[in-house]
Amino acid sequence: EAGVAQSPRYKIIEKRQSVAFWCNPISGHATLYWYQQILGQGPKLLIQFQNNGVVDDSQLPKDRFSAERLKGVDSTLKIQPAKLEDSAVYLCASSRMLLTDTQYFGPGTRLTVL
Amino acid sequence: AQSVTQLDSQVPVFEEAPVELRCNYSSSVSVYLFWYVQYPNQGLQLLLKYLSGSTLVESINGFEAEFNKSQTSFHLRKPSVHISDTAEYFCAVSDRDNQGGKLIFGQGTELSVKP
Numbered sequence: 414e415a416g417v418a419q420s421p422r423y424k425i426i427e428k429r430q431s432v433a434f435w436c437n438p439i440s441g442h443a444t445l446y447w448y449q450q451i452l453g454q455g456p457k458l459l460i461q462f463q464n465n466g467v468v469d470d471s472q473l474p475k476d477r478f479s480a481e482r483l484k485g486v487d488s489t490l491k492i493q494p495a496k497l498e499d500s501a502v503y504l505c506a507s508s509r510m511l512l513t514d515t516q517y518f519g520p521g522t523r524l525t526v527l
Numbered sequence: 528a529q530s531v532t533q534l535d536s537q538v539p540v541f542e543e544a545p546v547e548l549r550c551n552y553s554s555s556v557s558v559y560l561f562w563y564v565q566y567p568n569q570g571l572q573l574l575l576k577y578l579s580g581s582t583l584v585e586s587i588n589g590f591e592a593e594f595n596k597s598q599t600s601f602h603l604r605k606p607s608v609h610i611s612d613t614a615e616y617f618c619a620v621s622d623r624d625n626q627g628g629k630l631i632f633g634q635g636t637e638l639s640v641k642p
Binding site (some may be wrong): 453517 | 531540546559563569570572573576578606617619628629630631632634
């Protein structure tokens with residue numbers, strides 16, 4: 414069974430530029446999560462989808478971050494415009510559906526904003 | 528709201544020594560508890576989880592953790608570590624009543640096993 418795929422693995426941009434990250438979850442997984450992991454900290458949930466609907470986006474900075482999950486499969490997270498403090502690893506995870514189902518994480522995208 | 532505190536940011540140990548990684552949580556509701564591990568240059572992987580039943584849970588590679596409700600702790604232990612256990616370990620909680628399954632992570636503990 415293929416794992417969670419993310420691309421790109423690394424991205425370097427200037428502040429005020431835009432960037433997009435892509436995630437392909439494990440086949441059949443209804444729930445998809447985007448986490449932000451700043452160096453030296455644990456991951457923090459940005460947004461959670463159940464199929465193609467948003468369950469929780471309470472910690473998503475909506476003035477600059479947006480995410481979508483078209484057709485309930487792949488997802489894209491966008492930052493526009495980026496700030497220096499957005500430098501972090503962006504992790505995508507997926508799980509089947511139930512609250513107790515294990516979340517499987519992708520390798521992450523490391524973003525550096527200069 | 529929940530929060531998780533991992534009391535040690537770095538734990539250096541010698542191979543074959545025992546280790547304990549400490550995790551305390553704060554929550555006004557009942558929680559599920561997890562330990563995730565991140566090996567160098569790899570993604571996060573679930574190590575073990577407590578959902579209900581026996582308060583002692585074990586992983587396939589010799590780690591165990593015990594849920595202590597009165598002390599709101601979920602410490603991770605291994606009686607004898609190997610070089611291959613070198614990794615970053617994250618403790619996490621989720622709200623039992625929140626159907627979303629959102630995980631709240633601690634800051635992580637870097638375990639470094641030396642020969």
